[in-house]
Amino acid sequence: MRRRLSVLVVVSSLVAGGVSGGVVAWLVEGDGTRAGAQAGARLGGDAMTGLADVAARIRGSVVALNVSTTVPDGLGGTMTHKVAGTGFAFDRSGDIATNAHVVSGARSVSVTLPNGSRVAATVVASDPDADLAVVRMQGASLPPLGLATDLHPRVGDFVIAAGNALALEGTPTVTVGIISALGRTVSFSNGTTLSHLLQTDAAISSGDSGGPLLSASGAVIGITTAGASSSGEALAQNIGFGIPIARAAPILHRLATSTSD
Structure with missing residues (x-):
């Protein structure tokens, strides 16, 4: 039987327990109680230079x-x-x-x-x-920021995440990864279910909720909403989720x- 992801709001004053025996996906609002895993993407020098330019360009937005x-x-x-x-x-x-x-x-x-x-x-x-x-x-x-509503992300595409990770002072934290899956469905502990989500291995930390997921050219392809962590016997590493901008933009x-x- 396939396990279904359950989403927990990460609010330290409200969380009284957890979900056992499965992978837990957590909303990444920032109170510092959880942090995502490190991104696994490895890029060459030219790609890194291009991504550095994108990171510098998007910070002002x-x-x-x-x-x-x-x-x-x-x-x-x-x-x-x-x-x-x-x-x-x-x-x-x-x-x-x-x-x-x-x-x-x-x-x-x-x-x-x-x-x-x-x-x-x-x-x-x-x-x-x-x-x-x-x-x-x-x-x-x-x-x-430009919204890539006509872009169809593919598994393996590079992605950049920018956000207020751990509420650290200064410029946004920028991480890099890939689109690791498409069309994910995640259920929240309050009964809400989000479908058609992008899955990425870019590092997603507490505080990143609402931040942009960007293509390698700097266009928004999604909005960071949740990250997954291990629970019970299930192991979760490098798993974050975003709402596709094509679905989010009209809303x-x-x-x-x-x-x-």
């Missing part, structure tokens, strides 16, 4: 999201819980794409820009079933024109 939510404190009251995630500018208005689980229940959201400054932001709208959301910054705008544009969540 990738941001860190700082989210505050209210959660039970276990004593009958509530406490503030902080979540770190990633987003990227995707349209001419400079709106920010991210995952819905990053901003779920947000009481406040701010964005750390590529230059290190922080600005306030609001959640325009979100679609939890698609795990997508749009955030709008106040008084700031960034150049959008993001719809959310960007919404007037409320």
Whole structure:
């Protein structure tokens, strides 16, 4: 019998247990409780130079999201819980794409820009079933990344992941890998299921949720949403998942024109 991946939200103040006896896929919002495996891609000098150029070019469009939510404190009251995630500018208005689980229940959201400054932001709208959301910054705008909605990724294609890994200060963390599978279906612990996902062996860490998965030319082919780790007797290494941009783009544009969540 094939094991089905189960997705756990990685929130240290809420996680009371885990799933045993199978591979666990975890949403990669950043509280530092899990980190992904290292990417296995090995590139030659010319390829590395090209990817370095892409990494430098896309950094100006990738941001860190700082989210505050209210959660039970276990004593009958509530406490503030902080979540770190990633987003990227995707349209001419400079709106920010991210995952819905990053901003779920947000009481406040701010964005750390590529230059290190922080600005306030609001959640325009979100679609939890698609795990997508749009955030709008106040008084700031960034150049959008190109969306490769017409590109059909293939297994073996190089991919670049950029994100707010472990909420480390400074520029986004950039990792490299390949598309290792297509059409994956992942079930979340809250009952949501995402299908048609890209699978990659690029290193995916806590805090990377909502970041772009890019082709070797720097076009967005997906949005990082989850990573897998070992549980019980099942061993998971170098497995991360992303929502294909061809499926995400229409939803993001719809959310960007919404007037409320």
